[in-house]
Amino acid sequence: MPLFFRKRKPSEEARKRLSEHQRHLDAERQRLQEQLKQTEQNISSRIQKLLQENQRQKKSSEILKSLENERIRMEQLMSITQEETENLRRREVASAMQQMLTESCKNRLIQMAYESQRQNLVQQACSSMAEMDERFQQILSWQQMDQNKAISQILQESAMQKAAFEALQVKKDLMHRQIRSQIKLIETELAAAQREAAARGRAPGNPDGVRSQK
Numbered sequence: 001m002p003l004f005f006r007k008r009k010p011s012e013e014a015r016k017r018l019s020e021h022q023r024h025l026d027a028e029r030q031r032l033q034e035q036l037k038q039t040e041q042n043i044s045s046r047i048q049k050l051l052q053e054n055q056r057q058k059k060s061s062e063i064l065k066s067l068e069n070e071r072i073r074m075e076q077l078m079s080i081t082q083e084e085t086e087n088l089r090r091r092e093v094a095s096a097m098q099q100m101l102t103e104s105c106k107n108r109l110i111q112m113a114y115e116s117q118r119q120n121l122v123q124q125a126c127s128s129m130a131e132m133d134e135r136f137q138q139i140l141s142w143q144q145m146d147q148n149k150a151i152s153q154i155l156q157e158s159a160m161q162k163a164a165f166e167a168l169q170v171k172k173d174l175m176h177r178q179i180r181s182q183i184k185l186i187e188t189e190l191a192a193a194q195r196e197a198a199a200r201g202r203a204p205g206n207p208d209g210v211r212s213q214k
């Protein structure tokens with residue numbers, strides 16, 4: 001059951017008791033009024049009889065005085081009963097109001113305690129979130145540093161590979177130039193040898209040279 005229903009129940013019970021007591025008082029007052037009415041009727045009847053008797057016995061003054069005293073006594077009795085009823089009702093109302101005020105103060109204290117606890121929980125949650133955010137930012141910073149380091153290492157390795165490839169290409173070009181130079185040198189020496197051989201073939205007294213010309 002929710003808290004505010006449990007806290008409201010005593011006040012409702014107090015109002016219920018007050019209402020039942022009020023109905024009881026109303027019923028008692030009605031009963032007394034009926035009794036008073038019956039008594040008044042009886043008194044009226046007695047007065048009538050006494051008047052008749054007084055006429056017969058000529059004692060009306062004493063009878064009327066007795067009846068007046070009886071009436072005064074009944075009025076005093078009713079006045080005392082009504083006063084006690086009003087006092088009792090006032091005490092019940094005051095007690096119910098005091099209980100309602102007590103319950104209201106208690107509910108207010110509970111509400112204040114709840115608000116204080118809720119604010120503490122909110123502050124703790126904010127502090128935890130701030131700490132988690134700080135840790136997350138630190139992890140991101142570390143990841144960024146590792147990523148930058150990895151990128152730098154990749155670029156460095158790529159530059160080294162490029163330099164090695166260029167050096168290999170230069171070495172390859174140098175070997176090609178050396179081979180071409182050697183081929184050219186061999187061709188030059190071969191051409192010189194052929195020219196020298198041809199010159200010897202054309203020399204006088206050389207049968208080979210004569211045959212060569214034929």
